[in-house]
Amino acid sequence: MEDCLACHADKGLARGAPVRGKTLSVFVDEAVLQGSAHASLPCVACHRSATAPHDERLPAVSCAGCHAGQRAALGEGIHGSRKAEAARPAPSCAACHGTHDVKAAASLSTQTCVACHARQVDLYRSSVHGRSRARGDAEAATCRSCHGPAHKALAKADPQSPTYHLSLPRTCAQCHADPELARRHGIEVGAVYQQYMDSIHGRAVTRSGLLVAANCSDCHGAHEIRARTDAGSRVFRANIPRTCATCHAGVYRDYAESIHGKAAAHGAAGAPVCTDCHSAHQIRRVEGAPWQLDVIRECGTCHRESLRTYRDTFHGKVTQLGLTRVAKCSDCHGSHSIQPASDPRSRVSPGNIVSTCQQCHPAAGKSFAQFHPHADARDRVRFPRLYYVNLLMISLLVGTFAFFGVHTVLWLPRSLVERLRRRSGSGEEGPDR
Amino acid sequence: MSGGERHYFRLNLYHRVLHGMVIASFLGLAVTGLPLKYAHTGWGKGLSLALGGPFTTGYLHRFFALVTFVYFALHLGYLVRLALAGRHGMFWGPESMVPQPRDLVQMVQHMRYFVGLGPRPRFDRWAYWEKFDYWAVFWGIAIIGSSGLLLWFPAFFSRVLPGWTFNLAIIIHSDEALLAVGFIFTIHFFNTHLRPEKFPMDPVIFTGRVSEEEFRRDHPAEYERLKRQGRLEGLQADPPPLWLRNFSRVVGFSALAIGLVLIWLIIGTALR
Numbered sequence: 001m002e003d004c005l006a007c008h009a010d011k012g013l014a015r016g017a018p019v020r021g022k023t024l025s026v027f028v029d030e031a032v033l034q035g036s037a038h039a040s041l042p043c044v045a046c047h048r049s050a051t052a053p054h055d056e057r058l059p060a061v062s063c064a065g066c067h068a069g070q071r072a073a074l075g076e077g078i079h080g081s082r083k084a085e086a087a088r089p090a091p092s093c094a095a096c097h098g099t100h101d102v103k104a105a106a107s108l109s110t111q112t113c114v115a116c117h118a119r120q121v122d123l124y125r126s127s128v129h130g131r132s133r134a135r136g137d138a139e140a141a142t143c144r145s146c147h148g149p150a151h152k153a154l155a156k157a158d159p160q161s162p163t164y165h166l167s168l169p170r171t172c173a174q175c176h177a178d179p180e181l182a183r184r185h186g187i188e189v190g191a192v193y194q195q196y197m198d199s200i201h202g203r204a205v206t207r208s209g210l211l212v213a214a215n216c217s218d219c220h221g222a223h224e225i226r227a228r229t230d231a232g233s234r235v236f237r238a239n240i241p242r243t244c245a246t247c248h249a250g251v252y253r254d255y256a257e258s259i260h261g262k263a264a265a266h267g268a269a270g271a272p273v274c275t276d277c278h279s280a281h282q283i284r285r286v287e288g289a290p291w292q293l294d295v296i297r298e299c300g301t302c303h304r305e306s307l308r309t310y311r312d313t314f315h316g317k318v319t320q321l322g323l324t325r326v327a328k329c330s331d332c333h334g335s336h337s338i339q340p341a342s343d344p345r346s347r348v349s350p351g352n353i354v355s356t357c358q359q360c361h362p363a364a365g366k367s368f369a370q371f372h373p374h375a376d377a378r379d380r381v382r383f384p385r386l387y388y389v390n391l392l393m394i395s396l397l398v399g400t401f402a403f404f405g406v407h408t409v410l411w412l413p414r415s416l417v418e419r420l421r422r423r424s425g426s427g428e429e430g431p432d433r
Numbered sequence: 434m435s436g437g438e439r440h441y442f443r444l445n446l447y448h449r450v451l452h453g454m455v456i457a458s459f460l461g462l463a464v465t466g467l468p469l470k471y472a473h474t475g476w477g478k479g480l481s482l483a484l485g486g487p488f489t490t491g492y493l494h495r496f497f498a499l500v501t502f503v504y505f506a507l508h509l510g511y512l513v514r515l516a517l518a519g520r521h522g523m524f525w526g527p528e529s530m531v532p533q534p535r536d537l538v539q540m541v542q543h544m545r546y547f548v549g550l551g552p553r554p555r556f557d558r559w560a561y562w563e564k565f566d567y568w569a570v571f572w573g574i575a576i577i578g579s580s581g582l583l584l585w586f587p588a589f590f591s592r593v594l595p596g597w598t599f600n601l602a603i604i605i606h607s608d609e610a611l612l613a614v615g616f617i618f619t620i621h622f623f624n625t626h627l628r629p630e631k632f633p634m635d636p637v638i639f640t641g642r643v644s645e646e647e648f649r650r651d652h653p654a655e656y657e658r659l660k661r662q663g664r665l666e667g668l669q670a671d672p673p674p675l676w677l678r679n680f681s682r683v684v685g686f687s688a689l690a691i692g693l694v695l696i697w698l699i700i701g702t703a704l705r
Binding site: 076311312313314316317318320321322325361362363364365367368369370371372375377383385386389390393394396397400401404407408410411412413414415416418419422 | 468477486487549599619632670
């Protein structure tokens with residue numbers, strides 16, 4: 001090494017560069033060399049043909065001489081592909097690990113990836129993973145957590161890649177299927193992976209292998225994943241409709257025009273977004289009875305009075321017993337395109353109400369539609385007939401039971417006495433007085 | 434029920450068969466209707482499920498409604514036949530079901546007797562509470578039946594009735610049914626079966642006959658009157674045979690049990 005540095009310690013030492021007219025420094029800083037992972041190796045360990053002194057340019061260093069396994073792995077991954085090698089800068093050994101300052105693999109960080117993937121690393125650093133890492137959270141995901149070991153890193157489009165569309169949920173699950181981890185990091189939804197796998201999205205991805213069905217990153221983003229409390233997050237409440245719209249564009253169009261969508265767009269806190277009715281990770285088939293019945297209750301979380309009065313009717317009671325064939329909220333009001341009754345587009349507007357009833361009651365006419373599906377017998381002002389009929393019925397009920405209640409209570413001891421008297425034999429004397 | 438004692442017919446076969454239909458359809462309607470009224474309770478859901486789900490329960494409910502309409506029609510036919518035959522005293526008098534001033538007097542007397550202020554009134558063929566039961570069913574079928582039909586065929590009835598009548602029909606059908614169920618399973622059960630003198634049940638509605646002792650005690654005015662008119666002998670009967678007594682026990686206790694369980698559930702829900 002002494003021999004080599006006799007020349008190469010000269011800061012001005014240079015040779016012709018590949019680019020015409022430029023020069024390349026061949027200065028070697030001894031301090032850097034001493035600090036590298038290869039500090040214990042002599043120069044000739046890498047520059048095998050070097051003699052001191054030498055005139056000729058030395059052949060390129062081949063790391064594979066010692067690191068044959070890594071070289072082979074690189075060949076299997078995207079970083080060793082022809083396309084990558086053609087890129088500038090190419091992901092050569094030195095590009096990531098350095099030359100004389102060669103660093104141990106464990107000490108490499110996301111900074112290493114910046115050289116080529118600056119945009120992705122930038123997004124990552126602003127993400128919940130990147131920020132946690134920056135705060136010193138050793139469990140937060142880095143590039144390798146999702147993309148796999150660097151040498152064998154695969155393109156997202158490769159079915160073997162951990163970030164392949166169909167494989168991503170399992171990759172995220174390495175951390176997010178662990179309820180303990182969720183607890184440690186204050187993540188609200190602990191069973192998120194299990195819920196997703198049972199959802200319509202999860203089944204489409206994992207069972208049917210649909211590339212168009214949402215996986216984790218379709219909703220949460222990939223490098224830019226942010227907490228849902230972060231206004232910049234794709235799953236921040238106000239951003240959810242737009243996020244879902246990336247696939248469900250038609251539904252979004254209806255929703256955005258609806259009273260719910262408009263209210264949500266204006267920032268109304270209570271206005272429902274997609275996940276309020278469909279949930280986030282447990283999204284179910286809307287054709288299924290469980291969802292259809294549960295969503296009634298969901299409507300009722302805001303429309304409490306409407307739910308209460310609905311439950312007073314045949315419609316509301318039968319659905320409560322689990323039958324979906326009768327009218328549910330959306331059968332009359334619509335789902336994504338809900339409009340207030342005052343809007344002529346509304347399915348319950350005076351102009352449309354008859355045809356809405358006719359969906360189930362084909363013979364329904366104008367008179368039929370005078371039935372009030374949300375009548376309230378307690379409301380004397382709006383429903384006087386119902387109020388007084390109800391009052392009459394209750395009076396009849398109370399009156400009858402009050403009278404016969406007293407009648408029975410008085411009769412019981414008397415009848416008891418009569419029976420005892422008869423058993424003791426005195427009753428045999430005569431049937432009557 | 435001593436073996437050799439003299440018995441008299443109180444109810445003929447037609448009465449008993451019709452009342453059998455009343456029991457079957459009433460219990461059927463109650464069991465299939467209450468799950469809907471109490472859809473918000475666990476037992477309502479469970480009962481509906483046990484009956485095959487709300488769809489099947491609805492079908493059964495309508496089936497028992499048809500049974501009700503059939504026995505109602507049979508009874509009306511019976512009345513018409515009696516009227517055409519010129520049955521004396523059908524609309525007024527001691528043998529009539531029609532409420533009369535005497536019933537009001539006897540009711541007051543009976544309640545005075547409860548508290549020891551007078552003797553027991555001498556009832557004729559129908560005591561006032563028996564008449565009340567009869568008319569309660571009559572009224573109940575008219576009210577519950579008509580409102581039920583309205584809800585069964587809303588589109589048809591909406592041709593002549595405004596739609597808001599269905600709102601009324603829901604309330605009327607449900608409340609009147611609660612009244613009927615509550616009344617039968619408590620007051621009627623007590624008056625007829627569960628009061629100590631009859632406890633645990635009065636089998637007359639199944640056997641059709643009463644012992645002479647019971648007849649003279651429960652309906653003394655009728656007994657005396659029939660004797661006077663010389664009609665008593667014609668009503669004499671053998672004591673009910675064993676099979677009939679067993680039949681009444683099985684059917685009667687089953688009906689009582691179903692009714693008491695239902696009323697227990699209803700009261701339990703109301704008190705919760």
